[in-house]
Amino acid sequence: MTETGPDEAVPGESFGGVTPDAARRLLLAAVEAFAERGFHATTTRDIASRAGMSPAALYIHYRTKEELLYHISRVGHERTVCLLTAAEQSGHSVTERLDGAVRDFVRWHAAHHTTARVVQYELAALGAEHYAEIVTMRRRTEEVLRGLLADGVSAGEFTVPDIPGTAVAVLSLCIDVARWFRTDGPRTPEEIGALYAALVLRMVGGEPREADYQ
Amino acid sequence: MTETGPDEAVPGESFGGVTPDAARRLLLAAVEAFAERGFHATTTRDIASRAGMSPAALYIHYRTKEELLYHISRVGHERTVCLLTAAEQSGHSVTERLDGAVRDFVRWHAAHHTTARVVQYELAALGAEHYAEIVTMRRRTEEVLRGLLADGVSAGEFTVPDIPGTAVAVLSLCIDVARWFRTDGPRTPEEIGALYAALVLRMVGGEPREADYQ
DNA sequence: GTCTATAGGCGGATAGAC
């Protein structure tokens, strides 16, 4: 597993290392607010008050509201790229590697749906330079997935006529979990990860491993 | 086909019947602006100026900015529910009906990605009553898809251990097309529709109809 | 580092002429 600890389900698990304490609390508050209302509808007053501070305190730790979004987006993207590359390098067969990649990626998007919503759906609010930097990280994500599909085809484990198109579809399927997942829904992040891994193996014409799917 | 005419690729094809002309122009302008910048980041001045009017003219045709979003959302949801129910009632086998449903639904989300982005991603900006009304229409969408999957299993054409979970995944895959589709990308809406129909048939353990996929 | 106070500007919506 690539989890970091028991507080994995907490929205801000990824920001544990941020100091000072006030800066971290502001990040967590911003994640919640951006996820609930969107970047533009969120006021700096709202963020500060959720963090138990005055509006002005925000500007001691961050130059602008956009810089908060950038930090959230950057940490989130680092995390997802990390998850995927870890899965890419472990596992005995390509089938196991793809299964693990989808499983972990989906589980993260469900367990951290609050953070993931900001990471995946508020990109357009980033400034031009920050946006360009994040886009580069997203390209890397797509490359990893395309590589996995190509390896599976080479190994004779998958049948994928259109590798780029299928890679986009698989990523898209997984990312969208952040949009619809609700904590009070019928499934745990682990269950959704298992379901999606099975569905994706079917999409690529792989061995179903139906034991997990039933 | 369920298309309405040659201007199918135009963002506002669905608003052709809106009168007077100024009200339709405002709707089209709002779709563009909301899709580009999001509801909250869009100003009524921006919408009005795109429609070639003064800021005040907007309030002759719509009571609030939110009412514009509601109209867009309502027409868009009517259209997608319509697409799905049409596919549900045509076709000889369940495989053909699901193939058609995914193909048409995806094609619409690609061809009308501007409208679709607003329809699918700006829901949270709706007022409470309007939101509730739209949610009802979205439930209907999910029911249609669950019905198709259940019919396919009954007919022995599909193998779907988890019908509700798979229905959510299929819809989710299709909806997310609106997020990533670019007109200048390598694929046409038709091609993506065909690819996704094939991928979904694989997901449900159906006959691949690989002829379309190759 | 955090506060109170406020500058400075923008945005939704309205009034009233034409």
Next chain:
DNA sequence: GTCTATCCGCCTATAGAC
């Protein structure tokens, strides 16, 4: 039905005390 002008509130960001 459309315009110009404007109200009034809210928002980001800063100034300056402690």
